[in-house]
Structures are given as structure tokens and as C-alpha cells.
Amino acid sequence: MEIRERKQHEESFKEKLKEKWQNRRELTPKKEEASQVAVAFFFVMFFLSLLETVFVLLPTIYGGWERWIMIGVTLWMFYTTLVNWHRSYFDTANYVKPEAKEKYFPDTKETPQDWKHCFTCQVDTPPRSFHCSYCGKCMLKRVHHCFITSSCIGFHNQKYFIMFLVWSLASLGYVIYHQLMYLNKTLPVDSAGFILYIPPVTIHQLIMGYLSFGQAFLVTHVFVAIGAFITSFFFFMWHLLLAVEGATNYEAKVRKFPYKGSINANLKSIFGSVLYIPLFLIFPFKLEQQGDGIQWKLRRTHAKGR
Ligand SMILES: [Zn+2]
Ligand SMILES: [Zn+2]
Numbered sequence: 001m002e003i004r005e006r007k008q009h010e011e012s013f014k015e016k017l018k019e020k021w022q023n024r025r026e027l028t029p030k031k032e033e034a035s036q037v038a039v040a041f042f043f044v045m046f047f048l049s050l051l052e053t054v055f056v057l058l059p060t061i062y063g064g065w066e067r068w069i070m071i072g073v074t075l076w077m078f079y080t081t082l083v084n085w086h087r088s089y090f091d092t093a094n095y096v097k098p099e100a101k102e103k104y105f106p107d108t109k110e111t112p113q114d115w116k117h118c119f120t121c122q123v124d125t126p127p128r129s130f131h132c133s134y135c136g137k138c139m140l141k142r143v144h145h146c147f148i149t150s151s152c153i154g155f156h157n158q159k160y161f162i163m164f165l166v167w168s169l170a171s172l173g174y175v176i177y178h179q180l181m182y183l184n185k186t187l188p189v190d191s192a193g194f195i196l197y198i199p200p201v202t203i204h205q206l207i208m209g210y211l212s213f214g215q216a217f218l219v220t221h222v223f224v225a226i227g228a229f230i231t232s233f234f235f236f237m238w239h240l241l242l243a244v245e246g247a248t249n250y251e252a253k254v255r256k257f258p259y260k261g262s263i264n265a266n267l268k269s270i271f272g273s274v275l276y277i278p279l280f281l282i283f284p285f286k287l288e289q290q291g292d293g294i295q296w297k298l299r300r301t302h303a304k305g306r
Contacts, residue, residue, distance in 0.1 A: 038147035049175045057178040081167040087160035094154035096125045096138035126294045140293035144249040155293030165236040172229040259296040
């Protein structure tokens, strides 16, 4: 009798746990929603910063021809950031297609050595490619999934993504500098005015009528921009390290680098040539990169050769 009661108790406990777990899973935001929020955040920040800089900050800070030069610089910076974002955005060249296998193993039906079979995509995938559950596809040299660009960063768009980070940092730094210059005229940072730069104080001052809506808005925007700058900086440093090391996020996470080459080879695989990097910095031109993202030299083959 006691045993039966205990069993019943255990079963009801299991059911309760199961129910709780299911509810929790339902509460977690959907993947598409997370992506939409991140992309929306990027575009709101992008256009808000652009309009604010061109129509409010620069005309107040600069006069005459200087103003026009600065407006030109702003437009260039934002345009390049946007083009790099767009080039990073869902790049179909990263999709693993059946042609990848046909290129190197035209008469093989089995999955080749070091390759894997993806049951979702129904395709044999080359080394370093991974299935992305957000994109629902297998990607060539999948570095990571980026929510801000709502895409997988892989073999074909890694160069644009790195430049996107470079230009995001440059644009954010540029905007923050001008925001602070503008604010310093009305709310001096070097005096007691500094405290007004703390958002809760700003909101309180706005409610009390000591600050205008425009000033309070700008202070809040500076805070968000600084947060975005710090986040972008860490992302950039991490992706610079991955690029130099020739690794993907997953490989770095599990600390296994089976396809690691020299720094020069790693950069060539991303940018085509080290000499192309300054060109990519100016504009995301479509330049040929080395390799095809399908064939990779195994590190162990390297070691055997030596
Ligand atoms: Zn797949
Ligand atoms: Zn993805």
C-alpha cells in the first residue's frame, strides 16, 4: 500500500515537473522574435543617430564649409555601415548545396570522410559547416549566427561582418563624440551638471521641468549609444581574434582547431588577400577570396606531412 502511494506521488510529481517545463518552454521568446527585435534595434539606432547628427548635432557644432564636410563624412560612414550590414545579411552563397559534394566527390553516394549528413537539409555537408537552427539551413564554415544582421556569418560574408563591426564602432564613436560636444554646451560635464547624465536623474529633472524633452532624450540616447559601443567593441575584438586564429565560434568554444592555418592563410581565406583589407575598409567591394569554403586542409594531414 505504501509503495503504491509513493509511486503515485512520484508520478504526479513527474507530471507537475513536465508541465512546468513545457510552460517554461512556451514562455521563452521565439527565435524569429529575438531576431526581429535585434534588427529593429539596429535600424532604430541607425536612423535616429543619422538624423540627429545631420540635423541637430552638426549644424549646432560646426559652421560654414566645415559643417558640409562633416555632413559628408557622416553620410559616408553610415552608408558604408549599411552596405556592410546588407552584405552580411542572409547570404545565400553560404548555403550548403548538393553541388558542393558533386564538385569533389561526383561519383560517391556515401557521406565522404570528415563530412556529415544533415537530415534536416538532406544534404552531405563539408567540414566546418553546421546546421543553423535559426536560419534552418546548413552553412559553409559557420562562424556564428548574428541577430543584428539576422543571418549566419560564414565563409562568404565574414569579411563584410568584420567590416560592419569596424564601421559600427567608428560611427558610434563619432556620434557619441558629437552628442557629448553638443550636450556639454548646455549641460557641462565638468561641473555639477555631470549628475544630469545619469538616466534616472535625467528623467527626474525632466519631470520636474529643469530639463527639456530634447535634452533628456539626448542624454538617454548617449547612454544607449555608449552601451552599444562597448558591446560592439567586445564583439569586434572577439571576431578579430577568430579571424586571425581562423576559427569559428564553435571551434573556439570546444577548443578544437582542426583546420587552423597560418595568420596569413586565415586572413586570405576571409579577405582573399591581406592587401584587400584596406579596400574593404573603404567600401565592401566584391573581391574574390581564397578557397571555396568546402575544402579545408586538415591539421592532422599537415602534421603527418611534417
Ligand atoms: Zn542542415
Ligand atoms: Zn543562422
